[in-house]
Amino acid sequence: LTELWGLQVAPEQLSSNVSSSETATPSRSGAVPGAGGTRFNKDVLEAWTRVREQRSPIAQDYISPSMKNDDLKKDFGIVHYRSVEREFPREVKLQEWEGQVQEIGSNYFSARLVDLTAGEKEETEEAELPLDDLIESDRALLVPGAVFRWIIGYRYMYGQKERFTRIVIRRLPMWTEQEIRSADQQADELHHALFGDRSSRTATLGSD
Amino acid sequence: MPFSEIAAVGPPHSDQIEICIFGPNYGECIVAHVGNGNWIVVDSCIHGDTKEPVALVYLRSIGINPATAIKVILATHWHDDHYRGFSQILSAAPAAHVWIASALTDREFLQFASRMGKNKTAVAGNKLSEFSKTIGEIRRRHEAGLPTFGFASAKTSMYRVGAGVSGHGFPCEILALSPSHGDMLNFMSRLAADMPRSRQTKRAVPSPQPNHLSMATMISVGSTSVLLGADVENSGTATAGWEAILGAHHQSALTPGATIYKIPHHGSQNAHNADVWLHLLKPNPLAALTPWRKGRGRLPTREGVAEIVSRTPFAFATAVDARTRRERRGRPPGVLRSLRENRRIKLRSLEAPFGAVRFRSVDLSAGGWQHELFGSACHLSQYRRAPK
DSSP states (O other): OEEETTEEEOGGGGOSOOOGGGSOOOOSSSOOTTOOOOOOOHHHHHHHHHHHHHHOGGGGGGSOGGGGSGGGGGGTTOOOOOOOOOOOOEEEEEEEEEEEEEEEOSSEEEEEEEETTTTOOSOOEEEEEEGGGSOHHHHTTOOTTOEEEEEEEEEEETTEEEEEEEEEEOOOOBOOHHHHHHHHHHHHHHHHHHHTTOSOOTTSSOOO | OTTHHHHTTOSOOTTOOEEEEEOOSSOOEEEEEEETTEEEEESBOBOTTTOSBHHHHHHHHTTOOHHHHEEEEEEOOOOHHHHTTHHHHHHHOTTSEEEEEGGGGSHHHHHHHHHHHTOOOSTTOOTTHHHHHHHHHHHHHHHTTOOOEEEEOTTOEEEEEOGGGSSSSSOEEEEEOOOOHHHHHHHHHHHHHHOOOTTSBOOOOOOOOSOTTOOOEEEEETTEEEEEOTTOOBOSSTTSHHHHHHHHHHHSOSOSOEEEEEOGGGGOGGGOOHHIIIIIEEEEEEEEEOOEEETTEEESOHHHHHHHHTTOSOEEESSOOOOOOOOOTTOOHHHHHHHHHOTTOEEEESOOOOEEEEEEEEETTTTEEEEEEEETOEEGGGTSOOOO
């Protein structure tokens, strides 16, 4: 016998041969954000629930009220954890740039920057930024010509205020067939407007 | 007022030739008076204070009306350090002849520009938007029946006036020395590789190197000539780059030897060609370059400066090698603290010190010239800081 949560449980009861009807499924009501379903042997769970209810009223806190509803008996096998309140940080953006990657070195990358906070549309600054400041998943996206956002701001969390710097490489869309066709059509129209059907342009327009 | 210092002398006399070269560490523009109140503008960059094209600011500051005075506008190539504000100059000079490299109107390049124009993902837009505006203006002129534009390649004559109306008694001609046929093939080959295709991720225009398709020009006034090297580089083959220009010169002389040389490609070593100094220039010419910086890339290099100053004692740069790390005023203290605390972050303003080198003829028949330095322009030997 193995002791599990204060119960003496036979090894076969801990086995993973859980039938499909006993398989945990996402709860259909009272779902708790962040809670995960866990597979348990039905007998163990029943016994554990029973014992915990008898032994300690505090244990009730750890069982979702939904467990007491008869209609949820079908969900037997699901353990509902009480939601953990998450405190999402509040951020205040002080400065934001859009950058275009120019060059990638061994431990830095350089970029031309547009100051979005100042409402600019042209590149007015350039920066060298450490590669370490990128999250790993963004490293593969770092190629010359890639576009990114660089933000400096304050983050409020757990009563603390801290400064942060974040660089996020933008996941840019792909060219579509339609865009390419449309662009080529415009280019052909322009070429035709300037040169007509002539293949040679040398005898056309120009100086006096 | 911008250019108050440079404007103090006033405009050149009718019989004077003037070559004024502007360069703010990223960008280049040349404004030239070819006599009798006729001006040409080669490339464009933006003045840091006014955000207007330097050429227009300068001409207005010396009392010249761009609308009537500018006769020719040249775009040597489409890189944004030579093209910013170009379409504004076109709008300001509706009667001026506009010249661009012929390959830039090939169907393939128009497709490239049109496809890139569909990329709206970046606030800064794409580097071809200025070119697209230029082509739009050329189309507008064409449809209005104004044949005031042309497409140049090697040996295209872009401007010609006779001695009688030139203002100085000498015939004047502006000749394109490039791009050669080989330059165009190289350019098209590069273009095919960079052409956006469906199901490819959108991105900014790729780094535009090398400088295929740059248009070098020669301004000839009687026996005096000025060589504007644009961003032409050595190609390693006889059919492209400086090698092709020199080959054409050996077949029939393009110049008796230029007195003034706009050093090509910001003084890079790959643009330095000893045969150009030997065959296309007079000994000890007046020479000027515009510095360039982008990320860690900086031109001219120390070696490039040494090459040039060994060829002529009259070499100048339009701006000093300023390592600006200016933090913009008005930013919240929290931002400034973050930038100061993370020493590995290096933030620089692109608004570098601005300067100009101006050459004016004193006596054309004798080949006499004077030079003036404005703003942060300096003698090239003083350009680089001493090594630490």
